[in-house]
Amino acid sequence: MKKAPEFSLKDQNGQVHQLSDYQGKYVLLYFYPKDLTPGCTIEAKKFSDKLPDLEALNVQVFGVSHDDVDLHKKFADKCSLNFPLLADTEKELTKAFGVLKEKSMFGKTFMGISRESFLIDKDGVVIKHYAKVKPAEHPEEVIDDVKALS
Numbered sequence: 001m002k003k004a005p006e007f008s009l010k011d012q013n014g015q016v017h018q019l020s021d022y023q024g025k026y027v028l029l030y031f032y033p034k035d036l037t038p039g040c041t042i043e044a045k046k047f048s049d050k051l052p053d054l055e056a057l058n059v060q061v062f063g064v065s066h067d068d069v070d071l072h073k074k075f076a077d078k079c080s081l082n083f084p085l086l087a088d089t090e091k092e093l094t095k096a097f098g099v100l101k102e103k104s105m106f107g108k109t110f111m112g113i114s115r116e117s118f119l120i121d122k123d124g125v126v127i128k129h130y131a132k133v134k135p136a137e138h139p140e141e142v143i144d145d146v147k148a149l150s
Contacts (some may be wrong), residue, residue: 004029009064009083012072017123018030022147026143030133031115035063035067035075035085039115043135048081050139053076057146058122062086063123064093065113119145 006025008018019027028069032040047054047061054061063085067075072085086093094100094113103112115135119128126140128145130138 003119004124004126005093007086007093007146009086009088009093011062011067012076012081013072013084013148014069015028015084016089017084017086019120022060024058024122026052026057026122026146027120027122028059028061028117029064029093029097030130030138031064031094031097031113032063032115033063033113035071036078038133040065041075041079043115043133043138044075046136046139047078047083048079050110050143051082053143054139057140057143057150059106060145064088066091066094072131117142121149 004019006019008016008103034040038110044063046071061083068089072087084099088094091100099114099116100111101114102109115133117130117133118126121127
């Protein structure tokens with residue numbers, strides 16, 4: 001496994017988060033395509049519901065997309081989200097994790113975020129890559145994996 005790339009990104013409240021701030025905790029970075037879309041809303045609400053269980057396991061959850069701080073704020077408020085959504089507007093983190101991929105919709109191809117997640121251990125090392133994520137089941141899957149590590 002390899003060291004996770006350092007980042008410094010703002011959340012929906014304008015607070016800056018850096019990976020190094022969370023040393024000693026597990027960090028889950030879940031990348032998602034777009035705020036306020038059906039699959040992304042399901043995934044975000046499920047993480048919100050499961051956050052107490054994740055926090056009990058010492059896991060810090062971050063949602064990451066290319067949307068800006070203002071749109072993240074609308075999304076977080078509308079869905080009553082209780083964890084940070086990071087605004088990767090420069091696409092640096094999505095590129096660093098290799099989740100910026102060619103996608104197609106309605107016959108057009110474009111570069112977009114692939115729905116993937118990465119579990120980072122307490123020393124900043126990526127210990128699990130979730131390449132195929134089912135939005136409704138993903139939080140439970142992460143909980144099971146972290147429990148298996150403990």
